[in-house]
Amino acid sequence: MTTSTPQSAALRPEPAAEADAAPDTGYVHGYSPTEARRLGEQADTLAALLHAGTAYPAGSRVLEAGCGVGAQTVHLLTANPGVLLTAADVSADSLARARDRVAEQLPGADVRWHHGDLHRLPFPDGSFDHLFVCFVLEHLADPVAALAALRRLLRPGGTVTVIEGDHGSAFFHPRGEAAQRVVDQLVRLQADGGGDALIGRRLYPLLTGAGFRDVVVGPRTVYADGARPTLVEGFTRRTFVAMVEAVRAEAVAAGLTTAEAFDRGLTELRRAAEPGGTFHYTFFKAVAVNP
Amino acid sequence: MTTSTPQSAALRPEPAAEADAAPDTGYVHGYSPTEARRLGEQADTLAALLHAGTAYPAGSRVLEAGCGVGAQTVHLLTANPGVLLTAADVSADSLARARDRVAEQLPGADVRWHHGDLHRLPFPDGSFDHLFVCFVLEHLADPVAALAALRRLLRPGGTVTVIEGDHGSAFFHPRGEAAQRVVDQLVRLQADGGGDALIGRRLYPLLTGAGFRDVVVGPRTVYADGARPTLVEGFTRRTFVAMVEAVRAEAVAAGLTTAEAFDRGLTELRRAAEPGGTFHYTFFKAVAVNP
Numbered sequence: 001m002t003t004s005t006p007q008s009a010a011l012r013p014e015p016a017a018e019a020d021a022a023p024d025t026g027y028v029h030g031y032s033p034t035e036a037r038r039l040g041e042q043a044d045t046l047a048a049l050l051h052a053g054t055a056y057p058a059g060s061r062v063l064e065a066g067c068g069v070g071a072q073t074v075h076l077l078t079a080n081p082g083v084l085l086t087a088a089d090v091s092a093d094s095l096a097r098a099r100d101r102v103a104e105q106l107p108g109a110d111v112r113w114h115h116g117d118l119h120r121l122p123f124p125d126g127s128f129d130h131l132f133v134c135f136v137l138e139h140l141a142d143p144v145a146a147l148a149a150l151r152r153l154l155r156p157g158g159t160v161t162v163i164e165g166d167h168g169s170a171f172f173h174p175r176g177e178a179a180q181r182v183v184d185q186l187v188r189l190q191a192d193g194g195g196d197a198l199i200g201r202r203l204y205p206l207l208t209g210a211g212f213r214d215v216v217v218g219p220r221t222v223y224a225d226g227a228r229p230t231l232v233e234g235f236t237r238r239t240f241v242a243m244v245e246a247v248r249a250e251a252v253a254a255g256l257t258t259a260e261a262f263d264r265g266l267t268e269l270r271r272a273a274e275p276g277g278t279f280h281y282t283f284f285k286a287v288a289v290n291p
Numbered sequence: 292m293t294t295s296t297p298q299s300a301a302l303r304p305e306p307a308a309e310a311d312a313a314p315d316t317g318y319v320h321g322y323s324p325t326e327a328r329r330l331g332e333q334a335d336t337l338a339a340l341l342h343a344g345t346a347y348p349a350g351s352r353v354l355e356a357g358c359g360v361g362a363q364t365v366h367l368l369t370a371n372p373g374v375l376l377t378a379a380d381v382s383a384d385s386l387a388r389a390r391d392r393v394a395e396q397l398p399g400a401d402v403r404w405h406h407g408d409l410h411r412l413p414f415p416d417g418s419f420d421h422l423f424v425c426f427v428l429e430h431l432a433d434p435v436a437a438l439a440a441l442r443r444l445l446r447p448g449g450t451v452t453v454i455e456g457d458h459g460s461a462f463f464h465p466r467g468e469a470a471q472r473v474v475d476q477l478v479r480l481q482a483d484g485g486g487d488a489l490i491g492r493r494l495y496p497l498l499t500g501a502g503f504r505d506v507v508v509g510p511r512t513v514y515a516d517g518a519r520p521t522l523v524e525g526f527t528r529r530t531f532v533a534m535v536e537a538v539r540a541e542a543v544a545a546g547l548t549t550a551e552a553f554d555r556g557l558t559e560l561r562r563a564a565e566p567g568g569t570f571h572y573t574f575f576k577a578v579a580v581n582p
Contacts, residue, residue: 168462169571173492175459201464204516205567219514221573225495227507276496280460280573282512 043071045234058082066136070098147210166200169282172272182265212288334362336525349373357427361389438501457491463563473556503579
């Protein structure tokens with residue numbers, strides 16, 4: 001779940017790069033300081049919800065595939081001291097930001113940074129005990145192929161953890177057709193870019209299809225109302241509404257809406273963060289084993 | 292969350308009765324043995340999810356408002372031995388079934404049964420320590436008025452527990468437009484009948500609006516995939532798909548669809564219960580205090 005910049009390529013972050021070190025042009029999330037900060041805030045708000053249950057023993061060889069700007073990396077490191085972490089991303093720019101973030105928040109943390117496409121990472125078979133893949137598959141044209149490529153890197157008996165959202169789980173009070181339309185437009189833009197913002201519901205068949213076994217998927221549901229002002233601010237307003245808002249220009253440029261109609265939708269959607277409003281969203285977290 | 296019989300009044304179970312003992316004609320859920328059994332199975336499947344956290348001390352005076360055929364009543368009694376339970380329903384027929392169910396499953400259980408409209412139950416102010424209201428508000432034209440009327444029966448400091456579904460939370464893999472349409476038609480029929488199948492998201496403002504305080508609402512999410520065959524059978528197939536299927540004739544009679552289109556939607560929806568399919572639904576459970 002990331003916000004795109006208002007460019008047509010924004011929602012297609014994993015180009016079919018020919019080389020291991022893929023060009024940055026396809027992955028345009030999180031390059032502005034504002035966007036990087038927003039992703040960090042989102043990760044902080046959701047850390048307890050999403051990272052609960054992920055515990056790697058010290059000394060484990062862990063690969064975070066698609067670490068982006070490191071928003072989840074700091075939580076992985078904090079929750080799992082002593083792991084031998086490799087963090088890979090297709091974007092050198094994101095990777096640099098991730099390195100800065102970790103250096104700032106966890107000085108002394110030892111991370112091996114790798115710039116490359118997760119479809120063809122140059123590590124030997126079975127190099128890792130655990131894989132962590134968070135908010136990555138949603139952007140890929142062929143997530144089964146990506147998971148299969150990553151599975152090669154996992155030792156037999158090693159685990160993969162996958163976390164994704166599903167924008168079809170977003171519903172809110174008060175309801176509004178204009179608000180629903182802007183959410184649908186975000187989904188449509190991501191689909192047009194080759195991704196799937198409704199991927200959470202597919203984790204079970206995707207992991208099974210990629211050859212993993214013992215696939216266990218669980219919902220991680222966020223619900224925010226007036227009794228939870230921190231979540232209203234941190235999730236409804238600064239995560240979800242902000243993500244929708246960020247595709248405004250792109251949605252207009254794609255001819256999906258007008259600026260006026262999009263703004264009406266945003267205004268309606270923001271009511272979910274006002275007194276009496278409520279907001280619901282479900283993430284899915286999957287753990288599976290490499291046979 | 293109940294299934295309606297295929298009649299136009301099916302989704303308007305709480306008529307504006309003039310007398311305390313309301314006529315049965317408006318509450319047509321759960322009168323067939325098949326339907327009563329289905330509601331019982333649904334309740335059994337969901338009991339752990341929905342009843343977790345509801346613990347009343349022995350001796351507590353508890354009112355279950357809208358007990359229907361007693362599907363939840365047996366779980367309330369099992370989880371809370373020693374409570375002084377009053378179970379009320381607007382339908383004498385449902386009440387008789389509830390009495391039979393409790394007598395069969397919990398012989399010796401002491402329940403005070405009351406036939407009457409929950410808007411005007413004839414108990415003195417402050418008669419109860421706790422109220423339990425499950426799958427009832429979704430059928431009411433004015434749920435705030437109902438909650439306010441029930442609040443009168445609660446002693447100061449007493450609690451109300453409300454559980455409702457929200458069909459807007461239903462999403463599934465594989466996706467299908469025909470499947471989504473039949474779900475939407477179920478929502479539409481319930482709305483046409485004066486109810487709201489999307490009420491879960493509204494519990495916070497409804498309870499606040501009825502004068503309760505310390506309102507805490509939490510999602511209780513059901514997610515079923517191939518790793519959980521019991522839930523696929525008990526929830527996806529026998530609860531949700533069965534509920535949609537039960538409005539087939541009504542949807543056709545209302546002119547919302549044709550039998551053929553409805554059946555296509557059902558066929559698509561059933562794929563969520565087949566290998567590789569997944570299904571998601573969120574219930575909302577609220578607890579609030581009478582000031």
